[in-house]
Amino acid sequence: MVGNQEVIRRLAKYRNVMRKMKALGLVKVFSDNLADACGVSASLVRKDFSMFNITGNKRGGYRIDDVVARLNVLLGKDKKQKIVIIGCGKLGQALMNHNGFPRVGIRVVAAFDSDPRVLDAEAPIPIFHIKRIREFIDANKIKVAALTVPEPSAQSMVETLKKTCCSGVINFSPIVLKSDEDFLIHNINIEQEIENLFYNIHFAEIHSAKTDEK
Amino acid sequence: MVGNQEVIRRLAKYRNVMRKMKALGLVKVFSDNLADACGVSASLVRKDFSMFNITGNKRGGYRIDDVVARLNVLLGKDKKQKIVIIGCGKLGQALMNHNGFPRVGIRVVAAFDSDPRVLDAEAPIPIFHIKRIREFIDANKIKVAALTVPEPSAQSMVETLKKTCCSGVINFSPIVLKSDEDFLIHNINIEQEIENLFYNIHFAEIHSAKTDEK
Numbered sequence: 001m002v003g004n005q006e007v008i009r010r011l012a013k014y015r016n017v018m019r020k021m022k023a024l025g026l027v028k029v030f031s032d033n034l035a036d037a038c039g040v041s042a043s044l045v046r047k048d049f050s051m052f053n054i055t056g057n058k059r060g061g062y063r064i065d066d067v068v069a070r071l072n073v074l075l076g077k078d079k080k081q082k083i084v085i086i087g088c089g090k091l092g093q094a095l096m097n098h099n100g101f102p103r104v105g106i107r108v109v110a111a112f113d114s115d116p117r118v119l120d121a122e123a124p125i126p127i128f129h130i131k132r133i134r135e136f137i138d139a140n141k142i143k144v145a146a147l148t149v150p151e152p153s154a155q156s157m158v159e160t161l162k163k164t165c166c167s168g169v170i171n172f173s174p175i176v177l178k179s180d181e182d183f184l185i186h187n188i189n190i191e192q193e194i195e196n197l198f199y200n201i202h203f204a205e206i207h208s209a210k211t212d213e214k
Numbered sequence: 215m216v217g218n219q220e221v222i223r224r225l226a227k228y229r230n231v232m233r234k235m236k237a238l239g240l241v242k243v244f245s246d247n248l249a250d251a252c253g254v255s256a257s258l259v260r261k262d263f264s265m266f267n268i269t270g271n272k273r274g275g276y277r278i279d280d281v282v283a284r285l286n287v288l289l290g291k292d293k294k295q296k297i298v299i300i301g302c303g304k305l306g307q308a309l310m311n312h313n314g315f316p317r318v319g320i321r322v323v324a325a326f327d328s329d330p331r332v333l334d335a336e337a338p339i340p341i342f343h344i345k346r347i348r349e350f351i352d353a354n355k356i357k358v359a360a361l362t363v364p365e366p367s368a369q370s371m372v373e374t375l376k377k378t379c380c381s382g383v384i385n386f387s388p389i390v391l392k393s394d395e396d397f398l399i400h401n402i403n404i405e406q407e408i409e410n411l412f413y414n415i416h417f418a419e420i421h422s423a424k425t426d427e428k
Binding site: 004005008009011012075076079081083089090091093094095097098099100101103104106143144146150151167168169170174184186188189190191192193194195196197198199200201202203204205207 | 218219222223225226288289290293295297303304305307308309311312313314315317318320357358360364365381382383384388398400402403404405406407408409410411412413414415416417418419421
């Protein structure tokens with residue numbers, strides 16, 4: 001399962017590039033062009049495609065419509081991608097209003113919190129009490145939850161979710177949670193990303209200082 | 215500059231693991247242990263260390279204190295890591311209160327917005343008008359900004375920042391901004407991360423369905 005991640009990322013990239021090509025009016029694409037746009041080799045594109053029985057012909061390349069349709073099925077993009085948000089603090093509220101979701105077909109269907117003051121079952125995105133989470137997720141067949149709870153609650157919330165039909169979490173709380181065989185966790189560690197940015201800048205400065213000395 | 219990123223990530227990992235080892239009371243570490251903890255080969259650990267003149271001896275391994283001190287300098291961790299937040303919507307406010315920052319030494323020193331109603335120069339983290347951004351960044355030698363502005367403003371804000379001493383941005387707006395030689399941009403694309411999670415879950419389901427058939 002984990003070994004597939006690189007392949008999946010590439011398939012998603014191919015799909016995105018081809019959708020943009022289609023928007024430009026293109027009908028067919030060669031593996032060479034796709035390879036350039038995705039920063040991989042043409043032989044890798046062909047290998048990925050043949051692994052999933054996506055075929056083209058040498059003269060005409062691949063038909064964009066056919067390949068995108070096939071990738072949509074492979075990636076499950078033909079299904080609705082509903083998520084719930086757990087934790088309605090500032091970050092949870094930001095996610096509820098995140099305008100990047102609609103364009104990729106992700107829909108926030110509900111949010112959950114333990115604070116009675118923020119609950120609102122009538123809102124466009126209803127906010128329910130956290131005690132209703134298991135019932136809601138199973139009834140609505142939710143596969144993915146975004147976790148924006150405080151750090152001490154994060155792991156126990158994952159244990160609760162594992163008892164539902166939910167299969168994965170994107171975790172924003174500042175603690176690294178671990179995936180297991182049947183439950184995927186993707187950690188977004190904001191402070192670590194910013195640290196890395198500092199490190200890269202620091203390295204670049206050292207490097208340019210050395211270049212100046214020469 | 216870009217080619218260094220993998221090395222920098224590893225150095226940061228070594229540092230984190232060694233700080234945890236130190237907290238456990240360890241004084242020395244062998245490249246084998248470090249390799250296991252970081253998921254790399256022992257020879258790569260030794261190669262990385264020798265590249266930066268970090269030396270140990272075969273019998274006693276590396277002295278944790280010495281290596282961490284050296285890594286701190288290499289990573290610029292001995293300097294203060296001050297950031298500003300640009301855009302005080304929900305996400306910007308969430309970042310202002312993010313409790314993962316203090317423990318890694320990142321300090322949010324100010325925030326900026328164009329809406330006069332949210333400005334507050336007297337707050338613990340002051341919120342200034344966006345027109346003061348260039349002056350503030352240069353006066354306070356800020357190297358990194360977190361960008362949580364709406365998508366249409368993101369690119370022009372980067373152009374403004376390029377005219378200051380700021381060298382990098384962590385971008386949360388749902389548009390992919392590109393780094394160049396002198397200005398690093400790290401995009402956190404929340405919807406793409408969630409899409410990838412859906413893809414991985416979908417693949418895992420297909421895979422387990424196939425296994426069941428057998």
